[in-house]
Amino acid sequence: MNDTRYSGVAGLMHEEPLLFERAHKAATSISLPGVEGDTPAALAGFARKQAAGIPGLSEPEAVRHFVRLSQWNHGIETGFYPLGSCTMKYNPRVHENLVRLPGLAHLHPDQPEATAQGALALLFELQEWLGEIAGLPHVTLQPAAGAHGELTGIMMIRAYHEARGDTKRRIVLVPDSAHGTNPASAALAGLATVEIKSGADGRIDLDELKAHLSDEVAAVMLTNPNTAGAFESEIVEICRLVHEAGGLVYGDGANLNALVGVARPGDMGIDCLHINVHKTFSTPHGGGGPGAGPVAVNEALAPFLPMPRIEKSGDHYHIVHEAANSIGPVFGSVGQVGVLLRAAAYIAAFGREHLHKIATDAVLNANYVLARLKDAYHVPFPGLCKHECLLTDEIQNHHGIKTLDIAKRLIDLGFHPMTVYFPLIVHGAMLIEPTETESKATLDHFCDAMLEIARDCEAGNVEALHEAPLMPVRRRLDETQAARKPVLVWQD
Amino acid sequence: MNDTRYSGVAGLMHEEPLLFERAHKAATSISLPGVEGDTPAALAGFARKQAAGIPGLSEPEAVRHFVRLSQWNHGIETGFYPLGSCTMKYNPRVHENLVRLPGLAHLHPDQPEATAQGALALLFELQEWLGEIAGLPHVTLQPAAGAHGELTGIMMIRAYHEARGDTKRRIVLVPDSAHGTNPASAALAGLATVEIKSGADGRIDLDELKAHLSDEVAAVMLTNPNTAGAFESEIVEICRLVHEAGGLVYGDGANLNALVGVARPGDMGIDCLHINVHKTFSTPHGGGGPGAGPVAVNEALAPFLPMPRIEKSGDHYHIVHEAANSIGPVFGSVGQVGVLLRAAAYIAAFGREHLHKIATDAVLNANYVLARLKDAYHVPFPGLCKHECLLTDEIQNHHGIKTLDIAKRLIDLGFHPMTVYFPLIVHGAMLIEPTETESKATLDHFCDAMLEIARDCEAGNVEALHEAPLMPVRRRLDETQAARKPVLVWQD
Amino acid sequence: MRFLPHTDADRSAMLQTIGVKSAAELFADIPAQLHIKEGSLNLATALHEAGIVRKFTAAADANRHAGNTRCFLGGGTYHHFVPAVVDYVISRGEFLTAYTPYQPEISQGTLQTLFEFQTMVARLLNMDVANASMYDAATAVAEAALMARRITRRHRTVVATSVNPRYRAVTRNYLSWLDGEEIEVPCTGFATDLEALIAAIDDNTASVIVQYPDFYGSVYDLAPLREACDRHGALMVVSFGDVSAFGLIEAPGSFGADIVCGSGQALGIPMGFGGPHIGLFACRQKHVRQMPGRVCGMTEDADGRRGFVLTLSTREQHIRREKATSNICSNQGLMCTANATYMTLLGDAGLATVAQRSAAALAQLVAGLPAHVTAAGGARYNETVLSFESNAVRDRFLKLAEERAIFAGIPLEKIDPDASNEHLLVATTEMIEATDIADYLTALEASK
Amino acid sequence: MRFLPHTDADRSAMLQTIGVKSAAELFADIPAQLHIKEGSLNLATALHEAGIVRKFTAAADANRHAGNTRCFLGGGTYHHFVPAVVDYVISRGEFLTAYTPYQPEISQGTLQTLFEFQTMVARLLNMDVANASMYDAATAVAEAALMARRITRRHRTVVATSVNPRYRAVTRNYLSWLDGEEIEVPCTGFATDLEALIAAIDDNTASVIVQYPDFYGSVYDLAPLREACDRHGALMVVSFGDVSAFGLIEAPGSFGADIVCGSGQALGIPMGFGGPHIGLFACRQKHVRQMPGRVCGMTEDADGRRGFVLTLSTREQHIRREKATSNICSNQGLMCTANATYMTLLGDAGLATVAQRSAAALAQLVAGLPAHVTAAGGARYNETVLSFESNAVRDRFLKLAEERAIFAGIPLEKIDPDASNEHLLVATTEMIEATDIADYLTALEASK
Numbered sequence A, B: 001m002n003d004t005r006y007s008g009v010a011g012l013m014h015e016e017p018l019l020f021e022r023a024h025k026a027a028t029s030i031s032l033p034g035v036e037g038d039t040p041a042a043l044a045g046f047a048r049k050q051a052a053g054i055p056g057l058s059e060p061e062a063v064r065h066f067v068r069l070s071q072w073n074h075g076i077e078t079g080f081y082p083l084g085s086c087t088m089k090y091n092p093r094v095h096e097n098l099v100r101l102p103g104l105a106h107l108h109p110d111q112p113e114a115t116a117q118g119a120l121a122l123l124f125e126l127q128e129w130l131g132e133i134a135g136l137p138h139v140t141l142q143p144a145a146g147a148h149g150e151l152t153g154i155m156m157i158r159a160y161h162e163a164r165g166d167t168k169r170r171i172v173l174v175p176d177s178a179h180g181t182n183p184a185s186a187a188l189a190g191l192a193t194v195e196i197k198s199g200a201d202g203r204i205d206l207d208e209l210k211a212h213l214s215d216e217v218a219a220v221m222l223t224n225p226n227t228a229g230a231f232e233s234e235i236v237e238i239c240r241l242v243h244e245a246g247g248l249v250y251g252d253g254a255n256l257n258a259l260v261g262v263a264r265p266g267d268m269g270i271d272c273l274h275i276n277v278h279k280t281f282s283t284p285h286g287g288g289g290p291g292a293g294p295v296a297v298n299e300a301l302a303p304f305l306p307m308p309r310i311e312k313s314g315d316h317y318h319i320v321h322e323a324a325n326s327i328g329p330v331f332g333s334v335g336q337v338g339v340l341l342r343a344a345a346y347i348a349a350f351g352r353e354h355l356h357k358i359a360t361d362a363v364l365n366a367n368y369v370l371a372r373l374k375d376a377y378h379v380p381f382p383g384l385c386k387h388e389c390l391l392t393d394e395i396q397n398h399h400g401i402k403t404l405d406i407a408k409r410l411i412d413l414g415f416h417p418m419t420v421y422f423p424l425i426v427h428g429a430m431l432i433e434p435t436e437t438e439s440k441a442t443l444d445h446f447c448d449a450m451l452e453i454a455r456d457c458e459a460g461n462v463e464a465l466h467e468a469p470l471m472p473v474r475r476r477l478d479e480t481q482a483a484r485k486p487v488l489v490w491q492d
Numbered sequence C, D: 001m002r003f004l005p006h007t008d009a010d011r012s013a014m015l016q017t018i019g020v021k022s023a024a025e026l027f028a029d030i031p032a033q034l035h036i037k038e039g040s041l042n043l044a045t046a047l048h049e050a051g052i053v054r055k056f057t058a059a060a061d062a063n064r065h066a067g068n069t070r071c072f073l074g075g076g077t078y079h080h081f082v083p084a085v086v087d088y089v090i091s092r093g094e095f096l097t098a099y100t101p102y103q104p105e106i107s108q109g110t111l112q113t114l115f116e117f118q119t120m121v122a123r124l125l126n127m128d129v130a131n132a133s134m135y136d137a138a139t140a141v142a143e144a145a146l147m148a149r150r151i152t153r154r155h156r157t158v159v160a161t162s163v164n165p166r167y168r169a170v171t172r173n174y175l176s177w178l179d180g181e182e183i184e185v186p187c188t189g190f191a192t193d194l195e196a197l198i199a200a201i202d203d204n205t206a207s208v209i210v211q212y213p214d215f216y217g218s219v220y221d222l223a224p225l226r227e228a229c230d231r232h233g234a235l236m237v238v239s240f241g242d243v244s245a246f247g248l249i250e251a252p253g254s255f256g257a258d259i260v261c262g263s264g265q266a267l268g269i270p271m272g273f274g275g276p277h278i279g280l281f282a283c284r285q286k287h288v289r290q291m292p293g294r295v296c297g298m299t300e301d302a303d304g305r306r307g308f309v310l311t312l313s314t315r316e317q318h319i320r321r322e323k324a325t326s327n328i329c330s331n332q333g334l335m336c337t338a339n340a341t342y343m344t345l346l347g348d349a350g351l352a353t354v355a356q357r358s359a360a361a362l363a364q365l366v367a368g369l370p371a372h373v374t375a376a377g378g379a380r381y382n383e384t385v386l387s388f389e390s391n392a393v394r395d396r397f398l399k400l401a402e403e404r405a406i407f408a409g410i411p412l413e414k415i416d417p418d419a420s421n422e423h424l425l426v427a428t429t430e431m432i433e434a435t436d437i438a439d440y441l442t443a444l445e446a447s448k
Ligand SMILES: Cc1ncc(COP(=O)(O)O)c(C=O)c1O
Pocket: A085, A086, A145, A146, A147, A148, A179, A181, A182, A223, A227, A252, A254, A255, A276, A291, A293, C328, C329, C330
C-alpha cells in the first residue's frame, strides 16, 4: 500500500464529527464588544421566535474542529497539484500578511475617497499592469471570477454591436474544446451558442470557423493556448477572419500562464480577455474561491466597461460610478479587492525583468512532463505543448484501467490528480498542468509514479488501481447516491 | 486498528526527506533587500573559505517541507494533551496576532525608552498582576523558563542569607517528588540538595521535614499542589517551621493552575515563587519552548531581584539596570517579552471577575477524570486531587502491561498520552492533567478509552497494547540505539 | 526569482529531455511577430519581499480605516467583529491552497465544512437548503431573479427600490440582456412600500424581490407579500444586506420566502474595501435543481463511511454548458469556511448578542439626536437614514466627524443616485461602543 | 469565558460523578484562611477579544519601531529581514502548540526539524554538533563556562571584556555562586586585545571566552588564541552576537573553537523588545556528554524506518537531577523551527548575501562620516563604535536622527557601564538601504 519512493504514507489522523453532532448546547462562551442596551421596542414585534439552531463551540473546541478538518485536505502546500486548466501554483505567504494590514483589511468600500488613496493607488496600478500584460489597455477589476469576466465581456460585446445598430448578432461561436463556462456565459448574456468542431490537431479548424462566420455572429470565444494546452498558431488569421465578418474575439484568459510576459493576447487580435488572477497571478483558490476575473479590452470596447472603475486625475484616485455607455455594474463593489491585491503583489515580485519567467518555466515544466510520459500514455495531439499537456487513457483502457483509476491511484502515492475528463474533445482526458513553481524533483516523482502506473497496467498489476484510493480518510465516494436523493443540510 | 469511537484514524500523510536529501543545490532563489556594495576590504582576509553547506530550498519547496513535517505532530490544536505537570491548555489564537503587531514585534530592546512606553506599560502591568496573583508583590520578568526562575530564586535566597551574614546555609531540601529541575537548579546555584521523603499520602512528611531542618538549610523547595496533584494542606505549618529554622521557602509554581484566583502562595508563607507562564497563562509550548518563568517574591527578597526590571515613575516607565543588592542579570534582556505579552493577554481575558475559573474548571476536570478512572486504575494517593490526578499501572502490571504500553495505545486512539513515570515516588506513574480548556465530551472520550484499555488488559486482549502505536507515521523508536551512538547532525 | 525552484542546471537538463536546445524553442509555435521583447513591458521593476512589504505597508498607512476610525458605515458592508480564530482557520494552507473539491477523497475538510456551512446558513435564514456561495449579494440577487424565471417560466420581475441600489443595478443589468421586463416599485419614507409592491404583482410575475431589513434598515412584515405572491403564483425573493439581523428578528424563511439571498460578509469577513465578501443563497428543497452554484451533499464511501461530495452537478456549466442554471465556476469557497468558523464560534447565543447590540447601538444613537437632524422612523434593525436641513449642514457634520475619527455615514446619493443630497445612511454594529455614540452626538451638536 | 467549554449543566453533571455537591468542595483541602474572595484580586476587569485587540493595538501604536524607523541598533539584537514564511511555519498549530517531543511517534515533525536545525547550526559554525537551543546568548555563554569547568575540572574562567557586557554579567553571576575565579581582560580601541587575553591564560584556566565578531563588531584572527589554549589545556569558547556574520567570515569552528555559542536571533526572529530569541550552542563531538540542553538524535522505529528522538537524556535534570549538566528544561523550541525555516529559505547563498550587505552598509556609512565623528578602526563586520567629541554632540545627533525616523545607535554606556558617554554603538543589516545611510549622514552633518 505504501510505496516509499512516493510521499504518500499512512499516518494518524483524527475523525471529526459534524459540528451538529459535536456541540451539545445552545450557549457559546464567546464574549463580545458593544453597547449594553435594550432591544429597541419597535423591533419587539419582529423578534425571532425560534433560535436558528446554530450550535456554538467554545473557542478551543472550534479550533480543534477546523484544524482536524483541514488536515483531510490536500493543498498546494501539502503536495503537487497538477490540475490542468487550474494553474495551481504556490501562493506566497507574504501576500496573506499584506491583505491583512489593517489599513487594507478594514476599509469600508464607501468611506471617503480621500481616506483610501493608498488602496486606490494599488488597485489603479494593477489595472494598468493587467492592461499592459494583456495588450488590452482598458481594464475593469469588477468581475468576481473567470466565468464572471466572460459574462461581462460578452455583455460588452453585445453592447458594442447594439451601439452600432448591429442588432442581429445573436450567436457566439464556441469551440467544442471550450470550458463549460464559455457557452454558459454566452447564454446568460442572452446569446445563442454554436459549437465549432476542433480540427484533428485539437486546434480551431479554420474552415470550420469560416463556415460558421456570418453577420449573425457576435463573437468567437476562444482559449489560447487552448484547453488541450496547444497554442492556436493561426490566432492572427482567426482574429482577422472574425473581424472581417464583423464579429469580435473574446479570449478566455484562463491559460494566460503560458503567455504572460512572452506574448500578448491584444497583439494577436483578441478584443477582450478575462484574466483569472487566481490562476495566473497566484491568488489562493481557497477550496473553490474567491477568485477574480478582471477583463481587459481594446479601445473599441472601452466605452462599455462596467462601472465602477478606478481612475486617476492628477495625484488623486477616484472611483467613477457613471459612464454614458457602460453596461452598468456586474458586482456590488469595485471588485474582490483582497484577491486583486495579492495578484498585484505577485506581479510586483516578478516585475518587468522577470515576468516572462512565469511562462517560460511553466511551459518548460509541462513539456518536460510530456516528454517523460509520451511513450507510456497516449498523446492525442502530439507536438510541443504550452503550460499544460494532454494525455488520454487509451493505452491503459486495454487493461481495463481508465483515467479515473489512474487519478485515484495517484492520490495514494501522494499526488493530487490532474484534471480528468476535460477537455471533452478526447476520450478519457488527463490534463496535466505543473505550473512554474514546481521543482524538477517533484516533476520527476510524479512522472515516475505515472510510469509505474503504466507499467502496472501492462503487467496486469491493476488491483491497487481499481481499489484506489486506500490511504485517505475516505475511499471513493458514491456520487450517484448523493445526487439521487440529495442531502444538503444536516437534520438533527 | 481503527476504533470509530475514538478520533484516531488512518489517513494519508506525506513522507518528507531531510532537507539535506531534498535540496540539490547550493543556490536559493530568495531575493533580499539592502545595499549593493563591495565587501569591505578589511574583511577580505577573514572570508569564509568553505560555504557552510546549508542547502537552500525555493520558497514553494520550503513551505511544503515544513507543512508536511508539521502534520506529523500532535498539538493541543489537534487533540487532547493531558500531560501532567505541563498544563497543556488551549493557546488563544488572537495572542499570536497581538505579539506580531509591528509596534511590539519590531522593538529593539535598547531603543530609547520614550519610544517604547506602550510595551513597557504592558510589561509593568503584567509584573503587577503576577505579584497580585502570587501574593508576592515584587516580580522579575527576566527568567526564561521555570527552571531558570528556580535558579534565579535560589540565587536570591542565597544572596539574602549572605547579606545577613548567615553564610553557612548551603543546603536545599527537596522532596523526592520534586521535578528534576529543582535539585538541578539548587546545584547550579552552588548549593547541596538533600532529598526529603514524601509521606504515605505523597505529601511532605512534617516529621521528615523537621528532621532535616537546621541552620544549614537555606531553603526548602516545594511544589504546591505537589507533583502528585495533591495540595499540601499543612503548607502554613511547613512554612512556619522552615522560617523558624531560619530558612526560606521556594515555591515551584509549575502547578499554579490549581490555585490561580483561588489561593495565593504568598499567603501560605511561600517566600519566592516562579510562574511558568507557558503553563498557567497559556503561552504556547512551541515544541519545547520558549516559555517564561517570572519570579515573585516578598519584601525580604525584593532587594535581591535580578536586573533589569521595569519601574514606573509618574506616567513614565523605565528599565532600571542597577540596584545595590541585586543578584545581577540572569538573562540578556528584560525577559521573553513576546511570551510575557501573551500571558498578559490571557490574564486580561479573564480579569478579576473570572480568573478563579481557571482553577475551578481545571480542578473540576482533573477530579472528574479521577472519579471515572479510579476503579479501573490504581490510585496511589486516594482523595481529591487538584489540577491533575495520579494513577499507576499496578493493576495492569498483572497482565503484563505497563504505563508505556498504555501511553502508546492512547496514541493510536487519537490522544496524546499523559505524563508517564513522573513523579518518581510511585512505580509506573501516569499523571493526567486535563486543564480548564477541555470539554466534558473530550474528557469522556479519554476516560472511555482508558477504561477500554483497562478492560482489554483484564480480558488479556493485549496485543494492540504491546504493538502500539500502529497508526502514526512512525512506531516505537529505538531510544537505546539513539543514545549509544548518537547521531546528532546529518552527514552528507 | 524566489517562487521559481529551478536552477539553470535543472533547466538545461529538462530541455535536453524534451529534446530542444533552448527555452525559446518551446515557444516556436507562437508567431515571431507576437513575441515581445523580454523586459519590455511597462511594469515596475521587480521587488524583493521586503520591498513588497514596504510598498503595501506604505499604501495601507496612507488610508484611514475602521481600526482607527469609528465606523458608522453600512449600505451592504459592515464592520462587525471578526474573531482571530476565523482568520487562523482560513489561513491554514490546507484550506487556503486547495482547489474546488473535485477529488473528494482528499478534500473532505473543505467538503464537510461546506456541508456545515450550508446547514448553518439554511438554519439562520430558516430555509430548506443553501448552496455553497455566490460571488456577492448583488450577483446572488440577480441569480435569484434568473432562477425564479426558470422555475415559473415567466419573464416579469418586480423589484422594490428599497432593495440596495447596487443589488438592483446588477440585477437590472443581468436581466437587461434577456427577454422580459424588470419593474422597480418606489418606496416611501425610506421604507419598503408593501402596498405599492403588491399592487405591481400580476399573473405574469416571476418574482418579487424585496430586501429585509431593507436598504434603509427598515424591518416590516412580509406576510402580506407572501399572500400576494401566492395569489399570483409569483415567487417571493428576499434579499438582505446584514445577515446578522437574523440573530434577532424573524428569518425570511419564516415568512415563506422562496429564495433568500444576500451578503454573508457580516459573518466573520472583514470589509476589505468591498471584497472578497460572499453571496449567501438559500431556497426551498423543491427548487433545488434550479438553484445556481455549487452544492455539497452527504453520501458514503466504498467502505460505507459517511462522506461528502459536490453534487447536483448536472445543473452546472461543466456538464450542462449553455443550459446550465448559472455560469458560476469558482465561487467564494474560503469565505464559506470563514462564515462556518464564525457561526461555530458564536452559536445562536453569540449571534443573538451581535444582533441585539447592533440594534441597541442604533436605537441609542437615534434617541440622542439633536433637533436639527431627523431619523427615518419605524422599526429599524441597525441602519437608518438621517436627514439634515441642507446638504451644507450634512457635509459640515461629516467633516467635523472625520476630524474626530468618525466615519459618520454614507451620503445617500453616493449609493442611490436618485436620492437628494442631505441624507446620510448610518449603520451600527457591536463594534460601536457607548463612547463612540456620545462622540458622534457631540459632533452632530457641533455641526448645527 | 470564551476559553472554558463547560456549560453549567456540564459542571453539575461532573460534580455529581465526582460525588461532591459544589466546586467549593473540591478546594476543601485548602485551609479556609487561604481562600481569597472571588473577584477580590487587584486586576483589571475582564476584556472581550475585541477589547484586548484594542488595548494591545493602542500600546503598540504608542511605540516607534523598526518598521517605521530606520534601525541602526545592534548590541546583540539585529533588525534583519524575516521572510513571511518563517512566521507562517511557526504559527501552524502543529508546531506552535506541541509540547517538548516526549512522545516521539507523534512528534516527528518537531524532531526532524530539530535534527535539521542542529545540523545547520553545526555547519554554519563549523562545529561537530549543536544542541536544541539555550534560552539566549547570555545564558548560553554562562553554560559554556560551566561546561568547560566540568570538562577540564578547572575553576578559572578568563573572559575578554570585548564580550557583550550583558553576556559577561550573566556569566559572572552564574559563576559567582561557585568556587573558582572569573577574570575579565580589558580590551583596547574597541577591539579584542588578544595579547592581554593570552597573557591571562594559565594552567588552571578552564576556558577563555571571547566574542567573534566581538561586541564592537571587530573581526580578528583566533588562531593565536587557539595555540595559547592548547599550550595551557584550556578550552576556547567563542561567542557571537550576530550569527549572520558566518555567511561571510570564517566560522569559529574553523579556528578550532571547543564551544561556540551566541544568539540565533538574526536567523528569522524579530527583535521583539528582547525576546524570545534563542541561544545557539555547539561543541565538539567528544564533549557531547557534557553539553547542556536537549538534543535530538537519529534512530529507527520498530519497523526499521528512520526516525528521531530526544537523546542523551542521562545528562539532563529529569534523569540526573542535581548532577545534571544543566537545569534547563523548557528551551527555545519554536525558535529552532524559526531558525531552521529561515536557513532553509536562504541557503548558503542567501546567508552570504545577508552578511555581505550587512557589512557593506556599515562600510558605506563609515566611509561617509564627517570629520567630527570617528569610527573604531580595523576589520569590522556590521557593527562599530562611533565616537563624538562630546556627550552633548552625540546626544544632539541622536535627537536629530530620531526626528528623521532614525534610531542612530545605542549610547555605549547603556550596555557597557564602564564606557564613557560620547560613544555610539552602531549596527547595520540588509534592512538598511543606501537612502537610509544618506539620511543618517545628513543628520550627522547637521549635528556638528
Ligand atoms: C479554461 C477555463 N475557462 C474558464 C474558467 C472559469 O474560471 P472561474 O473558475 O474563475 O470562473 C476556467 C476555470 O477552471 C477554465 O479552466
